[in-house]
């Protein structure tokens with residue numbers, strides 16, 4: 232019997248049971264099948280595709296048409312995992328634009344949930360989407376679409392003011408109806424505290440092992456990043472004899488067991 236499909240309620244139940252959620256980025260049909268076979272729970276069609284597929288320096292240039300194309304490619308091979316799609320830069324600048332963007336990602340791209348970056352200022356947008364039946368994943372901490380404002384890809388939440396801001400934004404997103412939250416590049420203690428306080432699952436990337444699940448960029452965890460792979464990632468492929476399938480299965484096992492990220496991948 233095929234295992235039941237992962238829904239937003241499945242993820243909430245997993246958090247309730249203390250079962251960790253394994254998430255990876257995915258941008259095409261072939262990898263979708265491999266990730267499904269490895270037992271990945273959430274497939275994220277991230278706008279990181281601008282960097283890993285297109286060779287851009289940032290995610291800012293990724294368009295909605297490009298996101299729809301890649302989401303639809305993944306949706307065609309998706310079997311069990313929940314499919315989450317990123318809203319591109321400025322495509323959710325107002326609740327009205329966000330509704331139109333979510334409509335395309337869900338109807339043409341086949342995603343089950345949309346993700347966008349930012350906190351308190353987006354509370355009305357989260358409420359407008361969830362009121363129309365659109366599941367929302369928040370994204371706090373390092374916000375790659377704001378790289379030009381931040382002046383680089385910098386760790387967030389290290390001082391008391393910015394930590395408080397992330398804490399308050401997380402609570403506000405949950406209160407507005409978000410069903411999932413990604414915390415990127417924040418201190419492990421802060422991420423664990425937020426995961427402990429929120430009812431919704433919190434997925435970390437560069438945020439330590441105390442979250443309810445983990446996500447990595449696929450190309451980073453397969454050792455395909457020929458630039459400077461992030462210090463919080465891990466190459467699961469190099470040195471294996473069982474190839475890509477073995478690397479993906481190993482990632483899922485380590486996330487579920489709580490052994491990834493280890494201390495080597497946990498920034499102070």
Ligand code: KIV
Pocket residue numbers: 256275276277278279280317413415436446447448
């Ligand atoms: O675009 C992306 O891949 C992401 C992950 C890094 C969380 O947002």
